[in-house]
Amino acid sequence: QSVLTQPPSASGTPGQRVTISCSGSSSSIGGNTVNWYQRLPGTAPKLLIYSNNQRPSGVPDRFSGSKSGTSASLAISGLQSEDEADYYCAAWDDSLNGWVFGGGTKLTVL
Amino acid sequence: QVQLVQSGSELKKPGASVKVSCKASGYTFNSHAMNWVRQAPGQGLEWMGWINTYTGNPTYVQGFTGRFVFSLDTSVSTAYLQISSLKAEDTAVYYCARSGGNGYYRNWFDPWGQGTLVTVSS
Numbered sequence: 001q002s003v004l005t006q007p008p009s010a011s012g013t014p015g016q017r018v019t020i021s022c023s024g025s026s027s028s029i030g031g032n033t034v035n036w037y038q039r040l041p042g043t044a045p046k047l048l049i050y051s052n053n054q055r056p057s058g059v060p061d062r063f064s065g066s067k068s069g070t071s072a073s074l075a076i077s078g079l080q081s082e083d084e085a086d087y088y089c090a091a092w093d094d095s096l097n098g099w100v101f102g103g104g105t106k107l108t109v110l
Numbered sequence: 111q112v113q114l115v116q117s118g119s120e121l122k123k124p125g126a127s128v129k130v131s132c133k134a135s136g137y138t139f140n141s142h143a144m145n146w147v148r149q150a151p152g153q154g155l156e157w158m159g160w161i162n163t164y165t166g167n168p169t170y171v172q173g174f175t176g177r178f179v180f181s182l183d184t185s186v187s188t189a190y191l192q193i194s195s196l197k198a199e200d201t202a203v204y205y206c207a208r209s210g211g212n213g214y215y216r217n218w219f220d221p222w223g224q225g226t227l228v229t230v231s232s
Contacts, residue, residue, distance in 0.1 A: 002154045035218040044205060045155070047220040056220065088155055092216050098171050099145070099157035 006102035017077040022089030032092040034072040039086045112136040114223035127194040132206030139187035140164045142213030150202040196230045
């Protein structure tokens with residue numbers, strides 16, 4: 001069982017806006033920044049958002065991240081078929097003294 | 111560009127050992143921590159720990175002590191994960207992942223290696 005809680009699945013139609021939630025605790029998300037990773041089918045995870053809301057170069061601005069208290073969200077606007085992937089949140093946990101991940105959310109573009 | 115290339119899939123028998131390599135390129139190897147992450151079949155991502163690529167000092171998460179060893183060969187910019195006394199439950203994809211930004215181990219992971227599938231079966 002993952003330390004951070006994500007919905008196992010999400011879906012949307014092309015052009016829609018979808019959000020994926022990530023819930024943690026005061027020792028994880030509450031006290032540290034959140035990162036998001038995208039894993040396209042058959043590929044390695046790729047950094048999508050770091051430090052809550054920062055996009056690495058090359059990541060479209062359709063992707064955005066936010067954090068409030070012990071929860072974080074990833075929003076994808078203008079959904080495209082190529083966004084179909086697994087999305088994982090991650091944060092440092094001060095109590096566990098290590099990185100913790102969400103269980104992943106499988107995004108389906110209908 | 112910054113890249114991590116891992117060794118290929120392995121099929122091992124219970125009790126054997128395996129050594130997974132992760133070759134880095136495109137940056138100064140000893141300036142960024144290197145992490146190892148496991149994903150067992152049907153499971154989520156699990157951080158195994160990290161190795162200080164400047165000092166070679168490894169840090170293991172509880173549950174990955176004893177049979178798991180992180181090591182380096184800085185002459186070829188390569189990190190290694192060795193697992194001994196393999197068990198069926200070690201079957202998983204193992205990823206190396208560089209700590210991003212200034213390389214501090216509490217930074218995000220960027221990039222990741224492509225993953226190495228280790229299958230343990232008799």
